[in-house]
Amino acid sequence: MTASAPVLDLLIALANRGVELVIKGDRLRFRPKEAITTELLELMRQHKAELLVIVSQLPATDWQTDFNERAAIMEHDGQLPREQAEFLAMMGILKQRKV
Numbered sequence: 001m002t003a004s005a006p007v008l009d010l011l012i013a014l015a016n017r018g019v020e021l022v023i024k025g026d027r028l029r030f031r032p033k034e035a036i037t038t039e040l041l042e043l044m045r046q047h048k049a050e051l052l053v054i055v056s057q058l059p060a061t062d063w064q065t066d067f068n069e070r071a072a073i074m075e076h077d078g079q080l081p082r083e084q085a086e087f088l089a090m091m092g093i094l095k096q097r098k099v
Helices: 005-016 038-046 048-057 063-076 082-096
Strands: 020-024 027-031
Touching (some): 005 038, 005 063, 005 082, 027 048, 038 048, 063 082
Antiparallel strands (some): 020 027
């Protein structure tokens, strides 16, 4: 499954806020709760089914750290704007993990 553009943007926003997503049964859990805005919570509700599929396919390792590192390298070494570097970093992570 390839993530839709809104879900990619949501995953990037969550990663930038240091939010960890965990699946418990059919529920999507997140922490820290204080990092979630009302807008992000609503987007998570709207895209819950897609997020469940994607998060279930990500390894238990800290993919957010991987995302931030990749984005920083692309921004610094590749001279890319941060937004573009984040998008490419997320696409790389999802592709590498065959999500």
